[in-house]
Amino acid sequence: MQSAKLKCGLIEEKKGFYNDAISKDAYVWYEKNWQHDEYEHIHERAQLTYVEEGYQYLHIEQKIYLVPKNHVIWIPSGVKHRTTSEASTVNLMVVLFKSEIQSDFFREVHVFAAPPVLKEMLLYASKWNKLADEDEEQTLFLKALLNSLPNFCNESRFLEIPVPEDHRLIPVCDYINTHFQENLNIDDMADLAKMSVRSLQRIFKDATGITLQKYGQLIRILKSVELIDTRQYTLSEIAFKVGYKSLSAFTSSYTSIMKEGPKVKRENNF
Known part of the structure; x- marks a missing residue:
């Protein structure tokens, strides 16, 4: 029987399906030389991914999204996706949110260039990398980041490859x-x-x-x-x-x- 694996703070008990082992509302995972499984997976947390170095392709439904260096992608919870990349090095940050804001923006996939203020916020958030303990400052800070995402987003539809x-x-x-x-x-x-x-x-x-x-x-x-x-x-x-x-x-x-x-x-x- 395959043993459970921990990925981005989530436990993969069955291939492609993750259980939430994190008690805190938002969890930060920053990693250099990222190696991600290329099969489709799903989890019940919304995901904000920032690509610091390299690039990723996210395969979601009938589209392939390119996320180049210094771009972010927002993926709502419960959306199946898989990742591929031929980049020699991929450095990225993933922020997983348990609570989602009930507005149209957060129900859709978005890819956009990270403006300087968002990159600075993510840089600051890296101090909570892989920390599972509750932190009041982190909770307030990441909630503010989440609320600000629609204002940062200048939708990059040109980074979508349609799959007929x-x-x-x-x-x-x-x-x-x-x-x-x-x-x-x-x-x-x-x-x-x-x-x-x-x-x-x-x-x-x-x-x-x-x-x-x-x-x-x-x-x-x-x-x-x-x-x-x-x-x-x-x-x-x-x-x-x-x-x-x-x-x-x-x-x-x-x-x-x-x-x-x-x-x-x-x-x-x-």
């Missing part, structure tokens, strides 16, 4: 994911979906909310985030590797998606 439910579109998405370095051929994609080009464009937009061209651009930019994280390539090399003919074209596309220009310089850790 229509089985005819899965080969098309696979094609884009494996041929993103090339000029994507709409006729080839239509053949894969066994429909006309016009039908493919309409059905894909209806199923994902974005066009095929936008999906291809999104995949290229998310692949560039992975390459930037390796710190092995110049921006010009990355631009070529993800299918752009020039650095200026890549920079323009990256900025339109990520809302800031690409950088390879290492920033100070939090």
Whole structure:
């Protein structure tokens, strides 16, 4: 019989299912070189995750959310999710909340860049890392942080990768994911979906909310985030590797998606 494991202060008694072993309302878990199981799991605490270094993909329902460095993701309690990452190093903080505020914001998944004031608050909260004892200051501080989240959030829908439910579109998405370095051929994609080009464009937009061209651009930019994280390539090399003919074209596309220009310089850790 598999023994129970402790993860982020929660006890995994059965694969993917966690029991709450924490008495306090909010619990802080900060860890360098994070290694997370890649299978789907669920717990009855809401989760705020801040990625200090590296990046993570969160797979939730029919979407994949990219959480790059210096971004946070809010996941409501009871929502199944799994994590993947090819980053060489992932440093992150997880804050688990037992009590949730009853408003629409806290019922949805959100990914957004952490503004300076939120990063400073998380830095301060790291002093309670893995502490199970009640602490009045911590309770008040993290409650204030939780209440402020909607004000910090500038929703980053561009970090969501839609996963279509229509089985005819899965080969098309696979094609884009494996041929993103090339000029994507709409006729080839239509053949894969066994429909006309016009039908493919309409059905894909209806199923994902974005066009095929936008999906291809999104995949290229998310692949560039992975390459930037390796710190092995110049921006010009990355631009070529993800299918752009020039650095200026890549920079323009990256900025339109990520809302800031690409950088390879290492920033100070939090």
